[in-house]
Every structure is written in structure tokens, then in C-alpha cells.
Amino acid sequence: MRLFVFCAFVLSTLITVACSGTQRREAVDLPEFEQQISLNKIWDKSLGDPYAAIFSPIASAERVCGASAYSVLCFDIETGRKIYEVAFDEKISGGLGVADGEIFLGGEDGMVSLMDSNGVVRWQSNIGNSVMGAPMAAGQTVIARDVQGRLVGLDRDTGEFNWDFQAPSQSLILRSNPGLGVGLSDSIIAGFHGGIAMNLDSSAGEVLWSVNVSIPSGDNELERISDVVGTPLVLKDVVCMATFQGRVSCFDIETGQPNWSVRVSAVGSLGYDDERVFVSDEAGYVMALDRNTGAVLWRNESFRYRKITGPTVMGSWLMVGDLEGIISAISVVDGSYVGRTKTDGSPILTNPIATDNELLVQTSEGNLYTFGIDQNF
Numbered sequence: 001m002r003l004f005v006f007c008a009f010v011l012s013t014l015i016t017v018a019c020s021g022t023q024r025r026e027a028v029d030l031p032e033f034e035q036q037i038s039l040n041k042i043w044d045k046s047l048g049d050p051y052a053a054i055f056s057p058i059a060s061a062e063r064v065c066g067a068s069a070y071s072v073l074c075f076d077i078e079t080g081r082k083i084y085e086v087a088f089d090e091k092i093s094g095g096l097g098v099a100d101g102e103i104f105l106g107g108e109d110g111m112v113s114l115m116d117s118n119g120v121v122r123w124q125s126n127i128g129n130s131v132m133g134a135p136m137a138a139g140q141t142v143i144a145r146d147v148q149g150r151l152v153g154l155d156r157d158t159g160e161f162n163w164d165f166q167a168p169s170q171s172l173i174l175r176s177n178p179g180l181g182v183g184l185s186d187s188i189i190a191g192f193h194g195g196i197a198m199n200l201d202s203s204a205g206e207v208l209w210s211v212n213v214s215i216p217s218g219d220n221e222l223e224r225i226s227d228v229v230g231t232p233l234v235l236k237d238v239v240c241m242a243t244f245q246g247r248v249s250c251f252d253i254e255t256g257q258p259n260w261s262v263r264v265s266a267v268g269s270l271g272y273d274d275e276r277v278f279v280s281d282e283a284g285y286v287m288a289l290d291r292n293t294g295a296v297l298w299r300n301e302s303f304r305y306r307k308i309t310g311p312t313v314m315g316s317w318l319m320v321g322d323l324e325g326i327i328s329a330i331s332v333v334d335g336s337y338v339g340r341t342k343t344d345g346s347p348i349l350t351n352p353i354a355t356d357n358e359l360l361v362q363t364s365e366g367n368l369y370t371f372g373i374d375q376n377f
Contacts, residue, residue, distance in 0.1 A: 025304075026305060027306045027323060028304045028305065030302060030306075031302050033337040033338065035339055036375070037329055037339040038375075039327060039329060039339055039372075039373060040373075040374055041369060042078075042371060042372050043075075043080030043369075043370055044080075044343075044369045045075060045082075045367070046366060046368075047067065047068045047073055047362070047368050048068030048069065048070070049068060049069055049365075050366050053067075053069060053093055053095070054095065054349050054350060055067045055092075056095055056096070056351070056362055057353055057360045057361075057368055058103070059098075059360060060103075060117075061101060061117075062077055063075060064370065065096060065103060066096070066362050066368045067095060067096050068366050070088050070089075071087045071092075072085070072086045073086075074119065077355065080370070084119035086115060086119050086121065088113070090107035090109050091107060091109075092106070093131055093132070094135060095134040097134035099136065099137040101116070101117035102116055102137065104134065104135035104137065105131075105135065106127075106133075106134070106135050107131060108131075109126070110130060110146070111124050111125070111126050112126070112131060112135055112144045112159070114159065122159075123159035124159065125159035127146060127150075131145065131146060132146060132147045133180070134180075138182050138202035139156075139186035140156045141155070141156060141162060141202040142156050142159075143180055143188055145180065149166070149168075151188070153204075162204075165200060167198070168196065178191055178228060178229065178230070179230060179232065179269065180231070181231060181233070181234045182234065183199050184253060187199050187201055188200045188201075189232040189234065189239055189253075191227075191228020191241050192227070193228075194227070195212055195228060195243045195247075196228070197210070197212075197213050197241050199253075199256060208256075209255065213241045213242070213243050213246060213249045214243040214247040214261075215246075228242070229267060229269075230242060230270060233270045233272055235272060236253075237253050237254065238250050238259060240272075240277055241270075242264065242270055244266060245265045246265065246266070247261045247262060248261070248262045250277070260293055261294065264281050265281050266279050267308070268280055268308075268351050269350075270310060270311075271310065271311040271312050271318060273332055276290065276291055277289045277290075277294075278332070279310070280303075280308050280311055283305065284304040284305050284306050284307070285301055285303070286299070286302075286320060286335065287299045288332070298334055300330055302328070302337055306322040306324070307322060307323040308320045308322045309322070309348055309351050310351040312353065313354065316332055317330065317331065317338065317373065319354070321343075321361060322347070323347045324345060325343040325345045325347065326340055326341070326343070327343065327361060329373075343361060343363050343369050344365050347363070347364045348361055348362075350362070357372060359372070
């Protein structure tokens, strides 16, 4: 299993090299700008070394939690006071999911765990393969994805095995932590390799509909990689998803019928507000798309080759992290650059997380930061 994970890492490196071709793509310097907001650090904590795993913090009620390779730590979101730390013998590989105060996590050797709001591990269940991405809950089922794209449904109360579902496999995949979304009647929306997305009944794992977010194309296997990236974006009666070397596409959440589609090589999860869907692409461009039609409203080119995260909306601003641990803020209205702040200098690999008042960021060195926005500096 560790060999499979290592191969996925190597393939992701080869993809980066292949996509850059012979042209050297150096990261641009961030622009000079007229500061409109100040991103102020509230507190920061060391979570511990993630050992190359891709983790994102989670927020629930008045706490924020993050993972290292072998532990989960939770803090008071306002003060940074540590509430609890739970150690695990197995390396955590799938990150953290949260619902109703419960935390779900997966391990490199296949263990899925459920912790209650007090940090007590209520059950553990082994799905037989390394967990990829954060497990999630849909109704009374906890769903975990393994490194080969298989979904497993576990009873939320006991951890007992209910069902599994194997999507078509691909020979080359991206090294990413794809998320899962909750659709109508606690159904599960999941993206897979090859640009495929499916909506499944959470109680039985039966497919309700299947769509192509994008169709792979190209002269070789590297060019034909078109995996769904990020977490499905569920917006009332619509679900939107994006692929690497593919498209951003939105579908009717009940039927899977397509609404619109725009060609883009996406990275990270999509952002959104009442009028727009936001996407970061492989080259470092950030785009705003009309939520109803997919029309491109603006494009910010300030981040070329800076390996940015997907965009996160916080109020009137859009937040992205980059390879130098910098968080940048741009306007949701026109994409103008309005603010920035620094973390520890290591890459930020996942979308920042926005709560009502705080922005949460976890760096690849395992440090957790919370920031607030000040428009009256």
C-alpha cells in the first residue's frame, strides 16, 4: 500500500514536469497594491509534522481542529487554548471530516475512526486500504474513500460495514485529497478519476446518476489525466465540480442534467457567493464565473505559477494561499488585489477555511493559523 501511495506521489511530480514542458515556469512576484483590508493573525499553533500528508483544518461550534501525522488537536477558536489532543498509532492519511460535533478521520493502513465532541474515540473500523481524503457523514452513514477510488459506507453508530462501491480505475491519478458532498436526502456526491462524478444513495451505495464533468483527451496518458479535484460544491438545486486538465461544470442536483461547463484546468475546491463561482487554475489564474451561466466575469493573473490553492470567500473578499505560505485577498466583485499576510513560509496546499469571523489556514509544515479581517486599519 505504501508503494501505491509513493507511486501516486511520483506521478503527481511527473505531471507537473510534463505540463510545464521545456519552458521554465518561475513564480511571479506578487503585485504592489493599494491596501484595502488588513489580515491580522489572532493566534497560531504547531500541530506537528504531517509527513507529506495533505490536511485541512475543520471548524465546529466554538472550536477548530487540525491533524498531524499521528494526532488530532482541537483549540478554542477565539483564544487558541488547547481543548484536547488525541494520539493515534496509525498514520493519519485522509484528513478530518466533521458533522454535528463528531470528527471522522482515516489512516494509511485503512482504519476509519469516529471521535465525539469530547475527543473520545467511539469506534474504529478497517476498510482494508489506505484512506484518501476526509471521511464524511451523510445521515446515519459515514463514507470513506480509499486510495484506489473505492467508497465504503459504515454505520455511523457502530462503524459496522454496510456497503462498498468501486468506481472505474485509472492507471495514472493525481496525488490529491478529493472531497465528498451531501446531496438531496443525504445522498453522496463524489468525483472520481477520469472526470466522472456520481450521486449515490448513502444507505445502500446505489448509483442515482452518473455524469462526465469532463472527458479526458490528449496524445498520452499524462495529457489524458482529468481527475475531479476538490470538494463538490452543492448550491441548493445545483452541484458544481471541477477537474484538472478539464472543466468546471454545474449540474442539476436531482437529475444530473448539465447546466453549463467552462474549460479550465482546476486546482483545489471551488469558492462561491450569491452571484458567482470562483476557481483557481493550474497556471495560477483566479476566475469568477457567473453562477447561472458560467460566463467568465473577471480573471486575476497575479499568481502565475505560484501553485495557489482553490479560492475561499470571506465576506467581500476571496482568499488564496500559495507556495510561499502567503495568503492573498482579492475582491469578489472585480478580482482586484487588496491585501496579504504571511504564515511560516511553507506551501499552503488546501483552500483556507472561512468561519463567520476567522480565516483558518494549515501549512505543509503543520502549523495552524487563524486570521481576522480589519477594514479600519
